Amino acid sequence: MLQDYRNPWLYRGMWVYLLLLVGALLLPVFYTIYISFNEHGFGAQIYDFTWDWYRVMLGNTQIIDSLRWTLGLGAATVAIAVPMGLIAAKHYKRTRHKLVLVTLMLAPLFVPADILGSALLVYFKNLNRACNWLADTLGLEWIRTWFELGFGTALVGQVLWTVPYAFIVILITMSRYHAQQTEAARSCGATGWQAFWRVEFPQIRVGVASASAFVFILSFNEYTRTNLLKGGFDTFTTVLISHMFNTGMSEDSYAMAGTVSVISMLVVGGVLVWSLARVERLEREARAAATPLGSA
Amino acid sequence: MNQQEFSRRMFINSLGGIAAAAALGRIPGVSAAEGDALRYWAPGIAKVGAKDFSAMAAQAKIQIKNTAKSARADEAIQKMVVGDGQKLFDALTDNGGGMEDALAENKAIVELDTSRIPNWQNIIDVYHEGAPAADTLRYGGKVYAVPYISNADSMAYNYEALGFHPDSWGVMFDAQFKGRVALQNDFGPTLTNVAIYLQQSGKVEIKDAADMSPGEVKAVCEFLIGYKKKGQFRTFWDGFQNGVDLLASKEVVLSSCWEPIQLVARKKGVDVRYGTMKEGHQTWNNVVMLTKGGRQRGMDAAFYSLANVYLSPWFGARTVSGLGFAPQMKGVDVYLDAHPADFDAATRQNVKDIMARKAQRYAVAGNAWQNVFPKNMRAYQDWWSRLQAA
Amino acid sequence: MGGVPVAAGSWRRRVFGEEGLVRYVFLLPAAFMVLCFAVPVGLTLVWSVFKRTQFWMEPGLTLFAYETFFTSARAENFAYAMVHAAIAVVVSFLLGFPIAVFVRRRVPVSIQHRVILLFILPFMISELIRVFALRPVLARHGLVNEFLLQLGVIDEPISAILFTPLGVIIGDVMSFLPFMVFSGFLAMEAVQRYVFEVCDDLGAGALHTFKxxxxxxxxxGIFAGSVFIFVNGLGVGLIPNILGGPGAVNAGSIVFESIVALDFPLAMAISAIMIVTLVALLWIGHWLFDLTRVLEPIS
Structure with missing residues (x-):
């Protein structure tokens, strides 16, 4: 579908501008990666290439331990936020109260991390006191530890942060799906589940997969809420921020910052490439079947 | 539209997901080796010898499970007094003076039996009963804390740019360095150091620079606001890395900062030095404490072993040579000379220079001990916000 | 039409049937958001009138925290931060929205989404890293200054781009601009491509078409993107902390400072003010533009 560009130079100029802007936004990230290989670290006047910071990082048990917590928290966040986003997106299609649902699902995007983190911290502390009181006065020992700061509370913070993205990504993919297909499947005798799993899900699978990748990366990069709500463990980014802001700055933070950047770029870049390849494959198949391509 | 089967599967799937996630998330916590480890809440500066706490643990012959602690003064109080810190940690460090009082008052930490710390004999004189820093370890006359590092904070300067060795805080307010000066973004140390300057140079009458009245806080802040409006300060630094960056990148030539910042900035190839200010400095120490929960769980033996390491020259020699903090025990010089394999001649000389400069700074009459909970905290906070807005 | 015979398992019908318990699964996300988001956020209003105790707070009814906020310079700081955030919104719009229009209008449909997704890359990496790394880029001897000096464009390093309000605005734009591209693009999906063709056919000028x-x-969509950038510019305390001038703050860092000083009612009061500001903005936006239209193309 080619346009008759009235001004091809403007068209090319816009492409250059677009790529320059992406490049500018990524500049600090690339700079961080570059610095993570400098023997003298951040802000130094000299540059000598070294792998040392990465070696130091991998030899630090605290960082490796925090990496395991990060992965655990990331996996749990994906396992909750993505199904939640999917259920909410399905619900959105059927409900009459669309505005209420959308407001609820997207609102956490608009509350800055420091503010939401502080509110949740005070909330959980109050709940914890209430549970302790109930445990003491009514002997309900089993509820005493429900709201103690820890994995669970950090998970709530992370799910709140990521679920809007999961919801919106899945919703966007679902909008490309035509409900008539489900009805057709049902008319042919499929159960509701079969219609979803065999017909709809394959078509929104890209959305679910990208949502999972994005949720994981968002969780991996999150620190403000996690730091306020985590209790007695550390994640990769909370160790990083404590290194950056404390008296105990150690050089492996360069490697840590580099690692976060590289992993994030690999995952997100991977999703981009994968979905691009998928579209090309579908287009090839479509061309082979000689079906004219409609506009999405 | 019949959703029943779909809903059931979806429901079961999400339950499975949650259960799997919960199981996965628990993995790091349950590794068996951590069963008897001392759960220790401390920042990176509380360790020497390795990038993690392994060398400390080996030296104390215990296991340590460290959680990174930030330099925020409130965190310890919050977590130990109103939070669940008692359950999470057996031992913790503070972030400057006065915290052990608040924690002891709220029964978050327990009294220590110094006879269980052999190296206590070796502690530097300032901590003896009746000496200037005695109260920084005690509450109600009883010992609640063991110090591991201390210092007298001063000013770092770029000698190449200045061409002379400043000996007064006044240079930070000299018009020729306009826009090339940084202060710490924390009202405690910054207001205390400026108060010491104004007090000792006779510009403002201040009774106790570490615990000012609202009127005195106002005078100090108005002084700073005047200079801020003239553009004297480039920025207020926050965190170690920022402090280093500002000096190493020559963004500023004068900065009131921690000594390790100067040491690291210097290593990056800029001639940054640490001065002695004739008016005085804010002096401070960091301490380790045993939590009530830690003692209940029987972790006191492990704690005392760790405390003993903190008071050993093994730790003192490494913290002063690596980070430039003052050792808290006697005999570091002897230890250094006895271990030439671990400390080469240049390092030994460097440590001697650092110690000599420290002795100079500690000897200044105007010094004031850090107090993170001044009586008029509210005045400090409110006036600090006015300085921020100026 | 249900697959489950009534006689065989009426309990199953009650659980899994059309009107069975399972339909409540669909309410789980909303329930979670109410319990873990709406309730705590709403409660900040309640906690803000509690009495401050030495280390915590106790139930009470006092406006002391609000008085503290308005009589100290914190309200002033809040107002400055709003101005900086508003400028960041305008700059992000000017830089980012043309991209949304360009992609929707000129880029082949099949790759539109992927072009937009390019902006996901920077957006997904923690602003902690991106903001921190901006300092060596903008510093006196940083990348930008060295580059301009080499080119001979300037003789002296520019010091106005770091540790100034301008530095904070640059940080906001670098951190949140992708969101303007996303929401702008989503909004442009509401504009069918033939609309542009019609405009072109009628010979409407670019400005006219735009306006x-x-x-x-x-x-x-523009409004949604703007609100996102505005509240984050106002609330992400890290940015003024790292890129701002002496003592630069915003709402997020004032809240954080109050928590550091163990002044929970004050922290909650500032959070409440922030949240009321946000709700008011969204309400005005909805009243003016009907924000549900943002999601129309995907409904």
Missing amino acids: DVILPLAAP
């Missing part, structure tokens, strides 16, 4: 066609149609 009378694109802007009204895309307004809800």
Whole structure:
């Protein structure tokens, strides 16, 4: 579908501008990666290439331990936020109260991390006191530890942060799906589940997969809420921020910052490439079947 | 539209997901080796010898499970007094003076039996009963804390740019360095150091620079606001890395900062030095404490072993040579000379220079001990916000 | 039509049937958001009138925290931060929205989404890293200054781009601009491509097309993106902390400072003010533009 560009130079100029802007936004990230290989670290006047910071990082048990917590928290966040986003997106299609649902699902995007983190911290502390009181006065020992700061509370913070993205990504993919297909499947005798799993899900699978990748990366990069709500463990980014802001700055933070950047770029870049390849494959198949391509 | 089967599967799937996630998330916590480890809440500066706490643990012959602690003064109080810190940690460090009082008052930490710390004999004189820093370890006359590092904070300067060795805080307010000066973004140390300057140079009458009245806080802040409006300060630094960056990148030539910042900035190839200010400095120490929960769980033996390491020259020699903090025990010089394999001649000389400069700074009459909970905290906070807005 | 015979398992029907318990699964996300988001956020209003105790707070009814906020310079700091955030919104719009229009209008449909997704890359990496790394880029001897000095464009390093309000605005734009591209693009999906063709056919000028066609149609999306950038510029304390001048703060860092000083009612009061500001903005936006239209193309 080619346009008759009235001004091809403007068209090319816009492409250059677009790529320059992406490049500018990524500049600090690339700079961080570059610095993570400098023997003298951040802000130094000299540059000598070294792998040392990465070696130091991998030899630090605290960082490796925090990496395991990060992965655990990331996996749990994906396992909750993505199904939640999917259920909410399905619900959105059927409900009459669309505005209420959308407001609820997207609102956490608009509350800055420091503010939401502080509110949740005070909330959980109050709940914890209430549970302790109930445990003491009514002997309900089993509820005493429900709201103690820890994995669970950090998970709530992370799910709140990521679920809007999961919801919106899945919703966007679902909008490309035509409900008539489900009805057709049902008319042919499929159960509701079969219609979803065999017909709809394959078509929104890209959305679910990208949502999972994005949720994981968002969780991996999150620190403000996690730091306020985590209790007695550390994640990769909370160790990083404590290194950056404390008296105990150690050089492996360069490697840590580099690692976060590289992993994030690999995952997100991977999703981009994968979905691009998928579209090309579908287009090839479509061309082979000689079906004219409609506009999405 | 019949959703029943779909809903059931979806429901079961999400339950499975949650259960799997919960199981996965628990993995790091349950590794068996951590069963008897001392759960220790401390920042990176509380360790020497390795990038993690392994060398400390080996030296104390215990296991340590460290959680990174930030330099925020409130965190310890919050977590130990109103939070669940008692359950999470057996031992913790503070972030400057006065915290052990608040924690002891709220029964978050327990009294220590110094006879269980052999190296206590070796502690530097300032901590003896009746000496200037005695109260920084005690509450109600009883010992609640063991110090591991201390210092007298001063000013770092770029000698190449200045061409002379400043000996007064006044240079930070000299018009020729306009826009090339940084202060710490924390009202405690910054207001205390400026108060010491104004007090000792006779510009403002201040009774106790570490615990000012609202009127005195106002005078100090108005002084700073005047200079801020003239553009004297480039920025207020926050965190170690920022402090280093500002000096190493020559963004500023004068900065009131921690000594390790100067040491690291210097290593990056800029001639940054640490001065002695004739008016005085804010002096401070960091301490380790045993939590009530830690003692209940029987972790006191492990704690005392760790405390003993903190008071050993093994730790003192490494913290002063690596980070430039003052050792808290006697005999570091002897230890250094006895271990030439671990400390080469240049390092030994460097440590001697650092110690000599420290002795100079500690000897200044105007010094004031850090107090993170001044009586008029509210005045400090409110006036600090006015300085921020100026 | 259900697959489960009534006689065989009426309990199953009650659980899994059309009107069975399982339909409540669909309410789980909303329930979670109410319990873990709406309730704590709403409660900040309640906690803000509690009495401050030495280390915590106790139930009470006092406006002391609000008085502290308005009589100290914190209100002033809050207002400055709002101005900086508003400028960041305008700059992000000017830089980012043309991209949304360009991609929707000129880029082949099949790759539109992927072009937009390019902006996901920087957006997904923690602003902690991106903001921190901006300092060596903007510093006196940083990348930008060295580059300009080499080119001979300037003789002296520019010091106005770091540790100034301008530095904070640059940080906001670098951190949140992708969101303007996303929401702008989503909004442009509401504008069918033939609209542009019609405009072109009628010979409407670019400015005219933009003002009378694109802007009204895309307004809800632009507004959503603007609110996101505005509240984050106001609330992400890290940015003024790292890139601002001496003692630069915003709402997020004032809240954080109050928590550090163990002044929970004050922290909650500032959070409450922030949240009321946000709700008011969204309400005005909805009233003006009907924000549900943002999601129309995907409904």
